[in-house]
Amino acid sequence: VGGEPAGIRIEGEDDLVGTFLAPLAAGFPGALGLKDDCAVLAPSPGSELVLKTDPVVSGVHFLPDDDPADIAWKAIAVNVSDLAAKGATPRIYLMALSLPEAPKRDWMARFAEGLDAAQRAFGIVLAGGDTDRTPGQLSIAITVIGEVPAGRMVRRAAAEAGDALYVSGTLGDAALGLALRLDGALAARLGLGIDEAAHAIGRYLRPAPRVALAEVLRAHARAAMDLSDGLMKDLGRMCRASGVGARVMAGDLPLSPAMRRALAADATRMRDVVAAGDDYEILAAISPAACRAFEAAAAGAGVAVTRIGQITSDGEVRVLDAQGEPLALQRTGWDHFQPR
Amino acid sequence: VGGEPAGIRIEGEDDLVGTFLAPLAAGFPGALGLKDDCAVLAPSPGSELVLKTDPVVSGVHFLPDDDPADIAWKAIAVNVSDLAAKGATPRIYLMALSLPEAPKRDWMARFAEGLDAAQRAFGIVLAGGDTDRTPGQLSIAITVIGEVPAGRMVRRAAAEAGDALYVSGTLGDAALGLALRLDGALAARLGLGIDEAAHAIGRYLRPAPRVALAEVLRAHARAAMDLSDGLMKDLGRMCRASGVGARVMAGDLPLSPAMRRALAADATRMRDVVAAGDDYEILAAISPAACRAFEAAAAGAGVAVTRIGQITSDGEVRVLDAQGEPLALQRTGWDHFQPR
Numbered sequence: 001v002g003g004e005p006a007g008i009r010i011e012g013e014d015d016l017v018g019t020f021l022a023p024l025a026a027g028f029p030g031a032l033g034l035k036d037d038c039a040v041l042a043p044s045p046g047s048e049l050v051l052k053t054d055p056v057v058s059g060v061h062f063l064p065d066d067d068p069a070d071i072a073w074k075a076i077a078v079n080v081s082d083l084a085a086k087g088a089t090p091r092i093y094l095m096a097l098s099l100p101e102a103p104k105r106d107w108m109a110r111f112a113e114g115l116d117a118a119q120r121a122f123g124i125v126l127a128g129g130d131t132d133r134t135p136g137q138l139s140i141a142i143t144v145i146g147e148v149p150a151g152r153m154v155r156r157a158a159a160e161a162g163d164a165l166y167v168s169g170t171l172g173d174a175a176l177g178l179a180l181r182l183d184g185a186l187a188a189r190l191g192l193g194i195d196e197a198a199h200a201i202g203r204y205l206r207p208a209p210r211v212a213l214a215e216v217l218r219a220h221a222r223a224a225m226d227l228s229d230g231l232m233k234d235l236g237r238m239c240r241a242s243g244v245g246a247r248v249m250a251g252d253l254p255l256s257p258a259m260r261r262a263l264a265a266d267a268t269r270m271r272d273v274v275a276a277g278d279d280y281e282i283l284a285a286i287s288p289a290a291c292r293a294f295e296a297a298a299a300g301a302g303v304a305v306t307r308i309g310q311i312t313s314d315g316e317v318r319v320l321d322a323q324g325e326p327l328a329l330q331r332t333g334w335d336h337f338q339p340r
Numbered sequence: 341v342g343g344e345p346a347g348i349r350i351e352g353e354d355d356l357v358g359t360f361l362a363p364l365a366a367g368f369p370g371a372l373g374l375k376d377d378c379a380v381l382a383p384s385p386g387s388e389l390v391l392k393t394d395p396v397v398s399g400v401h402f403l404p405d406d407d408p409a410d411i412a413w414k415a416i417a418v419n420v421s422d423l424a425a426k427g428a429t430p431r432i433y434l435m436a437l438s439l440p441e442a443p444k445r446d447w448m449a450r451f452a453e454g455l456d457a458a459q460r461a462f463g464i465v466l467a468g469g470d471t472d473r474t475p476g477q478l479s480i481a482i483t484v485i486g487e488v489p490a491g492r493m494v495r496r497a498a499a500e501a502g503d504a505l506y507v508s509g510t511l512g513d514a515a516l517g518l519a520l521r522l523d524g525a526l527a528a529r530l531g532l533g534i535d536e537a538a539h540a541i542g543r544y545l546r547p548a549p550r551v552a553l554a555e556v557l558r559a560h561a562r563a564a565m566d567l568s569d570g571l572m573k574d575l576g577r578m579c580r581a582s583g584v585g586a587r588v589m590a591g592d593l594p595l596s597p598a599m600r601r602a603l604a605a606d607a608t609r610m611r612d613v614v615a616a617g618d619d620y621e622i623l624a625a626i627s628p629a630a631c632r633a634f635e636a637a638a639a640g641a642g643v644a645v646t647r648i649g650q651i652t653s654d655g656e657v658r659v660l661d662a663q664g665e666p667l668a669l670q671r672t673g674w675d676h677f678q679p680r
Binding site for chain 2: 014032035036037038039040041042043048049050051052053054055057058059060082083085086088094095096098127128129130132133134135136137139141143145146148150153155156157225226237241
């Protein structure tokens, strides 16, 4: 695929699929070389399938001039993140690719490189899909399919009062990274070093779903979900689904050096940490008896996890500052259909 | 869902999912009420899963002012059609719904009615998905999942020289129907009666995937696929995948009374029959020994099938007229990325 000439456009659907996508499906016999109407999947004995679809659209989830390899990576990563949170091992994905025009060959080659990189990183293979022209923006609808041992998918609705709340990694970096990308002068205003700014932007461009945590969650978590719409909103969803509340200590939220420096310069960027999207970290409720084993297993899997609060029996979800007062925040998360 | 007030908009993602979509998932426990990140599917023992995703986009696959119930129906039907061609029994679907703005409640209620009608007609249930705002057109990316007994999916690439070629139903009606919808004076020019025009338009708006033929194909077909991009193009794909050719007799192609009358008035509408999309009929290659049993089983399933030609050993795909001459046709099918 490398070495495609710049500026030359794809000649047709069969060229696009045969040249750029079929090689990505070579590792999955059930893809039938992308030459059949459907893919066929033989589930592993004793397993159940875990399924998710979440499209990314130009101008909403990525910027039109983002590197096509980053766009492709993100389209897969945001879906694999859900599988990880459910304790599922990624297996295959289908891709519905809607393009505003016949893509240029070098753009498509870069896009395929991003798919390939994500496939290798997450252990997932292209199994099928469709390509279409759209009068709108570039849109990539990925459907991922993973496996869990039967009955072992980690639920969102199973948190119980008294459970400890954990998150993986650090929060807010992707939101900070997007802000940095949109405002070239922001890094200087916040006093961020080049490496710090690059870290945050990288977290926005190439989210790293916590695939390594899947088995750990299956073994030790009472409930889990991935953080895609902001901690407050997603924690609210877990609590509502479980019929519980939560108390989070703002001071315990895990922050990158970049985010710490940004907060020191502008405390209102706390919104990035608790109320912005695109973290793709894991939120997990762990029973008190399982906390030690969970922490050890996560460390063994090479994923940092941080205890940030606990599940309560009332229906309230609160993030408390050092004085025990609720943080005042205007936005409580990303909703595609709510007025800003 | 009925009785939603006109003109009032949806308040947020949770409202949209909870009010309009969750009821559609009630029949599938693995949907978890659409309150979890993912759906979970326990495959039937001894079965394999057959998977397909094919989005529909406003202005490409339907018109923006089409009835939302028809749009919803079509979004599911075009995917279920692929399952039927593969001999698979539909089970569940995921839906990625990208909306240009928060939809009005009465629009969304009609859309949900169309989903519900398709679910009942095809025996499929909503299992999960996602809703998003898009800066582009309304787009609906459905992923369908069906089941076949292990190893029994009907392939596209398995046609053999000497096989008889069959199609289900009649060809060209949807393309004629679209032309009628776009040109209010066309029905009169072609001399179509009101019922004939309504038939063709109905075939465009509400394609009827041949779910009833799935088991028949599994039992008797050597190879099959659904016709979505036009007979010539799709037959060409089957032949290329199988390493064979085909000869089709134009006079044997099954036509509705509407299409017959349109052809009598304008012979160039033959393009609708052989080179236009949206038929969603089945193309099947049947070994000579199996033809009688296939015809009987299709009749038993209540689906008309017509023998239209045969698979040949050369690589050529020809549609021959009554004089045995190849039909001259400029367009050979729908390709999203080829210049017109």
